[in-house]
Amino acid sequence: MKRFVAAVAALATVWSAPSPAAARPAPPPAAEHGWVTSTLRHMSLEQKVGQLFSTYVYGSDATSPSAADRSANLAAFGVETPAQVVDRFHLGGVVYFAWSHNLDNVRQIATLSNGLQTAALGEGGKDDVPLLISTDQEQGLVQRMPAPSAQFPGSMALGAARSPAAARLAAEITGRELGAVGIRQPYAPVADVNVNPANPVIGVRSFGADPALVADLTAAQVAGFEQGAQVTSVAKHFPGHGDTATDSHTGLPVISHTREQWETIDAPAFRAAIAAGIDSIMTAHIVVPALDPSGDPATLSPAIITGVLREQFGFQGVVVTDALNMAGVREKYGDARVPVLALKAGADQLLMPPNLQLAYDAVLNAVRGGELTEQRIDESVRRILSVKFRQGLAGSPYVDADAAVASVGSAAHLAAVAQVTDQTLTAVRNDAGLLPLAGADRSVLVTGWNNAAFNPIGRLAGGFTARGSRTTALPATLPSASAIAAAAAQAAQHDLTVVLVNKAWDTAVGDPRASQQQLVAALVATGRPVIVVAVRDPYDIAALPGVSTYLAAYTYTPAAMDTLVRALHGDLSPHGRLPVTIPAATDPATTLYPIGHGLTW
Template sequence: MPRSSVTRRTAIASAVAATLAAGAIPVTTADAAVPAGPKGWVQSTLVRMTLEEKVGQLFVQQVYGQDATTPDSRNLPLYGVSTPAEVVQKYHLGGVIYFAWTDSVKNPQQIAGLSNGLQQAALTQQSKVRIPLQVATDQEQGVVTRIGPPATQFPGSMALGASRSADDARTAAAITGEELRAMGVNTNFAPDADVNVNPLNPVIGTRSFSSKPELAAQMVAAQVAGYQEDGKVAASAKHFPGHGDTATDSHVAFPIITHSREQWEQLDAPPFKAAIAQGIDMIMTAHLAFPALDDSGNPATLSKPIMTDLLRGELGYKGVIVTDALEMQGVRDLYGDEEVAVRALEAGVDQLLMTPAMDKAYAAVIDAVKTGRISQADLDAKVRRVLELKVKRGIVADPMVDPAALGSVVGTTEHLATADAITNRTSTLVKNDAKVLPLATNGKKVLVTGYGVTTTQILADGLAKAGSTTTVNQTGTSPTDAQIASAVASAQGKDAVVVTTMKAWDTNVTDKRGGQQKLVKALQDTGIPVIVVATRDPYDIAYLPGTTTYLSTYSYSPVAIEAAARVISGAVAPTGKLPVDIPAKGAPSTVLFPFGHGLTY
C-alpha cells in the first residue's frame, strides 16, 4: 500500500486555512454559520442554493487550457467565455474532466495548478454558498490512461485479471488514486465493471478484468477499495448495465445488447453488485439498448426502468449516477442534445457528463424544473447526492493541493518499483511449442518489429539490457507490403525475431489491410524463431496461424512492455493466467486457449 497521506493533507489544510484567513477566498457570514457536521453542511448549503446553482452541480464538463485564467479560443463556441475559470463560474459547474486533447494534463505541476485555479474559481464566485468542484479524469490505466509519466503507470484491468491478485488490483488503484489526489484530481471514472464476453468488442476489450463475472467482480471490489479507502478519490463503476457483449462502439453508433434478463443477472450484474457492496461513490451509464431490461428502444442512459427501477430499486444503489459522455453518438441518435439532458435526469441520472450543447442543455434543465417536468424534490435529491459525495470524499474539507508535495507522491521510486513488481505477475505465456522462451539473449542478434514506435523501441531496449544486439523496424498497425518486405529483409541473419501485434484481429478498424497477420506469416516463413507479443487483446493468436511462441501483455503501456522484455530474456518467469477464453477465428464456441491457461518456466 502507498504511504499515508495524513501528513500531506494536514499541511494542505493548514495552508488553505491560512489562505482563507488572508482573504484570498472570502468567507461569508452564511459560510460561518454552516454547521460543522457533514449532514449539516449539505443541508445548509442546499437550502441556500439558487435554482441555477443546483442545476450547475449536475454538469461535469471539459474545459480547454493548461491553466484556469488564460483565455483559450476553443472554449468560446461551447461556452461563450474563453477561460476555464469563467466556464466554471458561468454555469456553477459541479465538476470538470481532464483530457490530453483539452491540454489539461501536461505534467503534475501544471495539473495541480489547473486544479487549484479551477477550485479557486468555484469557491470565489458571487454566491451564498461555497462548493468545490469534482475534478475528474479516466485513469483506468492500460489503454485508457489520461495522465502519463512521471505518474506511475500500470498495465490495466485485463492484465490485473491475469495476475489473479485482488491485492495487486487494490494496490494499483491505491497508488493511482493517491497520485491523482496529489494533483488535485479527486474523481476517477474507473474501474471498468464490464464483463468482456465478446472477443470482438471494439470499445471494452482489455479495459475489462475478465470474461468471467466472478473474477471481474472480485477485481472491481478490490479497486473500489483501493481508489476510495486508500487513494481518497471517488471511483465510478462503468458502464451500467454492462457493455461487455457488443461488437459496436457506442462512441460512433448505438449498440444493442441481446442478453436475456437471466443472462444479465449471471454475466453483467455481478461486478456492479460487488461495487455497490463495496460502497462505490458513482456508477456510470452505458449508451446502449438492452431490450430485456427496457424494450422502449431508449439507451440505458435515458431509461427509467434501468436507472431508477433496476439500479436504484432492485440493486439498492444510493450513490451518484453519472452519464457516459453525452457527446457520444450512442445517446444522440434519438433526441436533441437539450432533450437528452432532461431525459437522462428524468430517468434517474444525477450528473450529466460532457454535453456538447451546454447553453441549451443547462437552460433546458432549468426550464424543466420551472415547468414541473423535473420536480423540485427530485432536483434536490440529485444535488444532495452530489454534495454528500463531495463531503464524504473530503473534497469540501480539502479542495486545494500543495504543488510542493508532488515530488514525494507522484511517480516515486517506491511506486514505480511496486508497479514493476505487479506487472511482472501479469504477462501470460500462451504458447511456447518450440521452447524458444526463455531466449538466451546474451550475444544474440534480435529484430524487434511490428506495432508501435515507442513499443518496439522499449522492447528492444529491454532486450539490449539483457545482452542482445537489437535492430528495430517498426511497421505500425496496418503494415504495407513494402513494410513487410523491409521487416523480412531486416530479419536476415538474426537469431530471433520479436514481433508486436495490436488488435491484429480487427481488420475492420485497426488493420484494414490485414497487414499484421501478413507480417507475422512472412516472418514465420523465414524459418527464424519468431516470438509474437500481443500488446493489447490476447485474441490475436486466433488470427495468426503457425504461431508457436506467443506472449500476451494486455497493454502497450511501457511498464507492460518492459515486463515483457524481462519475461522474454528469462529474468522473470511468466505467471499470468488467461482471464478470458480465446476462441477460434469465426467459431466463438470453439475455444483454442481456455480461461486459466498460462505457461511458465
C-alpha cells in the same frame, strides 16, 4: 457467440446479491448532513442545475490559457478561460483530457485544479461549492496522467494476475496520485464482463470474461480507490457493456442477454461494487431489451436506472452518465431532450453534453415548465454535495503542488508498478520450446506495432541490448506492403525477431490493422525464430496461423516491456493466466485456449 455467452452463464459463480436494505448506506454523519443541507438551502436554481454538469474545458491554466484554447472555449462555451466556464455555468465538475490541454505535467495539473477551485468558490460564501474534478484513469489502454505518474497495467492484465491484492494496490496508488493533483473522481474501475471477443470498445479495459473474477477485482479496486486513496471511484458501464459488437461512441449497441444471463454475467460486478461501498456508477448508452423493452438507452431508462440500479440494487450514490456527446445516446432524442430524460430516468451527474448552454437551458426550462420538479433537482445535488463533503472538498479543496511533484511517480510507486506488472504477463504458446532464451550472443530484430508516447519497440530493443544482444529496432505500425517486405528482409538477417501486435484480429473491411497479420506471416515465412507479443487483445493469436511462440502482455507500458524482457530471458517466470477464452477465428464456438490457460518456465 450465443453459445459462448450461455456457457459463461452456466459456469459462472453467481454473486450472492445483498438485499436493497443491506446495500443502502446509513444516514450521513451530522457534519455532512449539516454542510449539504446548508449549502443546498443557499443555492439558486441556476446554481443547482450547474452542479449537475461536468464537462471539459480548454487550457492548461485556469485564467491564462493559450490563444488557441481561448478561441476553443469561446466557440464551445461563449467565454474564453476555464475559470470563466466554471463561473458562467456554476459547474459541479470538470473533466481533464490531454486533447483539451489539461494534462501537461504534475505541477501544471495541480495548479490548474487550484485555479478552477478558486473559480468555483468565488467569494467563499455558503452558496459557493467546490468542484469535483474527474478523468478517465483506468490504466493500461485508457490513462490520462502523463509521466512520471505510475503507469499500471490495465484491467485485463490485472485479470490475468488474478490477484485482488494487486488490483487494490494499483487502484490505491493511482487514486493517491490523482488526488495529489486535485482529481478526486477517477472514472474507474470498468465492471464490464468482456464475453464478446469482437467487442470494439471494451476488450482489455475489462478484467475478463469470468463474472466472478470481474466482481472480485471490481470490489478490490473500489476498496483501493475509496478506502485506500479516499477518492470517488466510478464503476462503469451499467448495466454492462461487455457483449457489444457496436461502439457506443459511434452507434447504439443492443445487448441480447436474457434477464437470467444478465443476472449471471453482467450484474455481479456492479452488485460487488455497491457492496464494497462505491460512491458513483456510470451508465452505458446501450439498449438492453430484457431490462427495458422501450428501446431507450440505459442512460435514459427509468426502468434500468431507477428500477434496477436504485430500487433493486439499493444504490443511493451518484449516477453519472457516460458522455452525452456520444452517438449512442443521441440517436433517438435531440440534444436538448437527452439531459432532461437522463434526470427523469434517475441520473445525477450529466457528463459532457455536446452543447453545454443548450443542455443547461433545457434542464432549467424543464424545471420552470414543471416537467422536472426542483425537489428532483435537489435529490441529485444532495448526492453530489455529499460526495464532495466526503472527499474533504468542503474544508480543503486545494492541493499542494510541491507535494504533488514529490509524490506522483515516486520510487515507491514505480516499484509497485513493476511488482504488479510482473504478475500479469501470460505465455500462451511455446511450441518449439524457444523460451526462455538460452545465451545472449544473438542478433535480434524488434519490430511491429509502436506507440509514440510509450515507444514499446524502443524500450524492448533497449532491454535486449542491455543483455548483450545486437539489436535492431524497426517500428512497423500498420505496415504497408513495402514496410512488410523490408521487415521480412531484416528478419532473414537476424537470429531472432520479436514482433508486437495490437488488435491484429480486427479484419473489418478496409481496417489497416489487418496488415499486421501479413507482417507476421512474412516474418514466419523467413524460417527464422519469431516471438509474437500481443500488446492489447490476447485474441490476436487466432488470426496468426503458423505462430509457435506467443505471449499476451495486454499493454505496452514501459513496465510491461521490462517484464517481457526479463521473462524472455528466464529472469522471470510468467505468472499470468488468460482471463478470457480465445476462440478460433473461423468458428467462435471452438475454443483455442480456455480461460485459465497460461504457460510458465
